[in-house]
Amino acid sequence: MLAGISVKELMVECGVAFGTSGARGEVTAMTDRVCYGYTQGFLSYLAEQGEFSPGGRVAIAGDLRPSTPRILAACARAIRDLGGLPVFCGYVPTPALALFSFAESIPSLMVTGSHIPADRNGIKFYRPTGEVLKTDEAGMSRQVLALPVDTFTQDGALVSSEALPPITDVEGAYAQRYLDHFGTAALAGKRIGVYQHSAVGRDLLAKVLLGLGAEVTLLGRSETFVPVDTEAIRPADVDLAREWANGGQFDAIVSTDGDSDRPLLADQHGTWLRGDVLGILCAARIGAASVVTPVSSNTALEMSGRFARCRRTRIGSPYVIAAMMEEQQTGSPIVCGYEANGGFLLGTDIPGADGSMTRALPTRDAFLPILLVLTDPEASITEQLSALPKRFTFSERLTPFPAALSKRLFDMLLAGGSDEQVALQTLLFGHFGGEAQSIDLTDGVRATFASGLVIHLRGSGNAPELRCYTEADTEGGARDANGLALGVVRAMLLEDAPTA
Template sequence: MHARLRPVVKAYDVRGRVPDQLDPAIARALGEAFADEVGISEGRGRAVVGRDMRASSPEVAGAVADGIRARGGDVVEIGLASTDMLYCASGVLDVPGVMVTASHNPAADNGLKLCRAGARPIGLSSGLAAMAEAASPLLDRDPADVPEPTGTLESLEFLQTYADTLLGLAPVEGRRLKVVVDAGNGMAGHTVPAVLGRLDLEVIGLYLELDGTFPNHEANPLDHSTLVDLQAAVREHGADLGLAFDGDADRCFVVDEHGDVVAPSTITALVAARHLLQEPGATILHNVICSRAVPEIVSERGGVPVRTPVGHSLIKAEMARTGAVFGGEHSGHFYFREFYLADSGMLAALHVLAALAETETTVSALMEEYSRYSASGEINSRVDDTDAVLERLSRQYADHHQDRLDGLTVTTDDWWFNVRASNTEPLLRLNVEGADDATMERVRDEVLAVVRA
């Protein structure tokens, strides 16, 4: 891999600072490699390209499109889009796709999320490494050798088709709800009016203006400090619930009527139960850091729970293998078979709204049966040798059940923990769950003492 590509090619996508790490030359070279990888070069097909609201996104998206067209592929531009809108376009049009976004990363960053036709993911082991290898020599060629685009370029307005698709999958009927939505100045500001604006809801918007500088707070609801304004607005307006989206709007977090955060594992269990009503006996995926409540509830409702590693490309592949109808991650990603196996924060939000509108209860009461245990949340520790720490923990808990599906998971009847290495930083990520707060806190502190020794 070219030295310029090593900092930006990640496990699941391309991401880096603009322009010192990711510039138009790299984007164009990767566009050329993408066209070859997905088989649309030399006039054999087309790809869809979307972009988020970052200041660098038009230039990066244009460079990617030029690269695809330089190989003879045709490009369909859908312009401003959430990542799940790009996946929807890839599925509806049955063409490969490139989404230009750095998700919740800082404003100076940008990146590429890639998929084959039908929104099938491209990660490091499923095409991205090959793309980086193919793009590497292109970065050293003489500018005179850079080919001119020959493929066609067309623009397509896709927002309404996206809204139609989601509302058809999760219709919301029943009582009228009051909802506060925090878009964090990200792409939910583009998609929320198109989708929720079609429903009989009272929507109170926070930071719906598209602004890639993120002037109000980071568009990263996994960091609960970014939810403070949403929580306050829910309480101030007496809203039924609040929704927060990340920068590219493929993740959604929920807060209840009190402003308390609803764990994504709880949302996973709720949406899984709704799918099992429609398809008894269906398979439901949950990753290694989801609450133990998820597989318990899936089994109790007659479904088949399947545990997976963390990461969207791995989960989508497992959905295809198992025929799973739904999958959830504790990071706020939710995957739907009917949505081309892709993740959609908006579709998850519609399921929550639909479940609540069908009742006369509150979000906190609705979620109570799906939340059973005490969780630590993800705790990151910077370590010099992640493998050595994992082995030390494995020895420390040698008398307990362990597995290595993703990092190290240690399990007992009363608690479990998972420790796994970051794909991009020298970090270990710890998640602990216990039967009660005291149990969780005891195990958390024990494990952290070993990790940080």
């Protein structure tokens, strides 16, 4: 046995670090040995917490990336070697796995890289009661592993792997959740296109829409993985939606990201809604009293005046969930959260169509936000949008943007006190943004200007890239400001910089 290596040491050795609620990295770095080690560290930590013991079940599932079956096999082997019983739930949406594991009070893990390209993948971990949060990472990182030498080749591949167990159905309960909540006639008369690409929930989403009475047309199915990012929609996907909508045959077009926990919703014209705007509409539909969202989301949330309490957090679902838990403790009757990518988190139970209660699901969900907006009996998508304050957000990224460049940029932006930081924002961006008035350091550097423009720069936690979020009174203004802001960064740092 090769004993004495901690998860933290394994991270350094392989370069696969923690991202949102789990591990994520290049497929070549995520060897069977590395994935086995991460799974063992996760379960060892839960054993300390009294949430896993030999003989206990652990639910596993994955997305449709080519590397996912291999990684699932390594995770299943780690579960067995620790005396656990892997429960294979198939290739299903992340929230479907979470719904099952929470109901069964068992740990679970989802093999997915979400929206990032197929040359990367990840493992997202769930405790029996909810997502692994940032407060859990230190406990997982210090776990000491025993990786059997004879189990892996020199390259870190399993010498032999067993077949995954027969599939345990979790999609049925997940679909029924929404059929019960909305009622089988909720979408009667609606014509909806489903952009399937390579989303793991592509067929289930169509099935739910049909079950609610919609007329469904399947669009753009792909047997190779397509990295659809709901927060930075590809120009190709913008064009596709508009082409499909040109015939006037759809009331809406819907889709999700790769693991189907982040939604995409387009109106009858094929215009994709921003996820942070979709979140506001959904929170209003359920009558939320407390709404939690990251600092990068559209400020139309507060400007709308529809919600008693609005909380802002760092970017990432663990931060949103932690704040939602705090809101629940205040006694707020309906608590929800959402992210700029559109993922919607339900913190409390809500009443369904027949008077029954739909249970809370405090993890990102793509189906609920899509259905909430589509089933509004009083207003179309366009009418719902028109009732919101006119604030528009846009996001883009610089990639590759090595960690050294990110450190250099933020060392510069954060130099001095708050007055100096605000003055620097005016110096850098004032030629198109006007005078900077305030700066928010919740996550990255977010500056608000006298013109109403917002520029938010943040290094990605999952990839070597720089994210830029902008907000303005017009869609064009937000888009143009984003390009100008990134142009300033390029001029500052990238002209003579190495690309690796």
